[in-house]
Amino acid sequence: MNQTVSIILPAHNEADYIDACVQALLHSDTLPDGWKPQVIVVANGCSDGTAARARSHAKTAEARGWDWRVIELKHGSKPGALNAGDAAAKGDVLVYLDADVLVSPALLRQLVAQLGVQGPTYGSGSPQLMPAQDWVTGAYGRFWVTLPFVTHGCPGFGAFAMNRTGRNRWGDWPQIISDDTFARLQFTSAERVRVTAQYQWPLVEGFRNLVRVRRRQNEGVAQISDLYPDLMANDDKLPTSLVGLFRRALRHPLGFVVYVTVALAVKTRLFRSKSEWVRGR
Numbered sequence: 001m002n003q004t005v006s007i008i009l010p011a012h013n014e015a016d017y018i019d020a021c022v023q024a025l026l027h028s029d030t031l032p033d034g035w036k037p038q039v040i041v042v043a044n045g046c047s048d049g050t051a052a053r054a055r056s057h058a059k060t061a062e063a064r065g066w067d068w069r070v071i072e073l074k075h076g077s078k079p080g081a082l083n084a085g086d087a088a089a090k091g092d093v094l095v096y097l098d099a100d101v102l103v104s105p106a107l108l109r110q111l112v113a114q115l116g117v118q119g120p121t122y123g124s125g126s127p128q129l130m131p132a133q134d135w136v137t138g139a140y141g142r143f144w145v146t147l148p149f150v151t152h153g154c155p156g157f158g159a160f161a162m163n164r165t166g167r168n169r170w171g172d173w174p175q176i177i178s179d180d181t182f183a184r185l186q187f188t189s190a191e192r193v194r195v196t197a198q199y200q201w202p203l204v205e206g207f208r209n210l211v212r213v214r215r216r217q218n219e220g221v222a223q224i225s226d227l228y229p230d231l232m233a234n235d236d237k238l239p240t241s242l243v244g245l246f247r248r249a250l251r252h253p254l255g256f257v258v259y260v261t262v263a264l265a266v267k268t269r270l271f272r273s274k275s276e277w278v279r280g281r
Helices: 018-026 050-055 058-063 078-088 107-115 135-144 179-184 207-227 229-234 242-251 253-266
Strands: 003-011 035-044 067-073 093-097 122-129 159-163 192-201
Touching: 003 018, 003 050, 003 078, 003 107, 018 035, 018 050, 035 050, 035 078, 050 067, 058 067, 067 078, 078 093, 078 179, 093 107, 093 179, 107 122, 107 159, 107 192, 135 207, 135 253, 159 179, 179 207, 207 229, 207 253, 242 253
Parallel strands: 003 035, 003 093, 035 067, 122 192
Antiparallel strands: 093 159, 122 159
């Protein structure tokens, strides 16, 4: 019996990044027998060439036997893009991918192998940070990747997946800040799997942008806690002990200083943004 994996790729003004993202995706390993990929790029509220760039890869996708579709929405909204992608998705497995993420060739195949089961299951790969251009971002990232949230469990930022049974646990994506946290917390830790295949995820560049995005991330978790308190029981995020911080600080002293400085700045009114989302590029 043929089965489909749907890759839903929301993209808002990502013309500078989407080529690399979909090229990496199209270099994915061959899927297990009986599985076919369907890619749905949802260009939402774009004022650049995101949709045209996405369509330019259609022939390459079709040559591999992949279904390829680009949907354009007038309004820029991540939840709206996710809902439009879901409405078009045929998949028994659904993969949600940010447009600035680079997947390794093995990621899609490993996710399909793990999620092609009957019980509700969530999965992601092993995240790696892209090389930073700014020294502040580089130092912050070297420390951040040592934290338990990144090294353990299945965080899923930038790239996460689930089978259809798991996706049926809720209806439309709500108007929330952190869609990846909302999705992850729909599943218990026993229902989440982290595959060994890697994907590359970028941090924003510069101190100001790190503060803005870190604050936004914190607000996203707090919003879910307020609106969906029952989901927090599924949070298996390991706390960072003082001893653990001290050991990491010894290994990455500059990164520790930058990380703490960003965390302190997040608690102030510095660099607040009125926009719905700040990418920081």
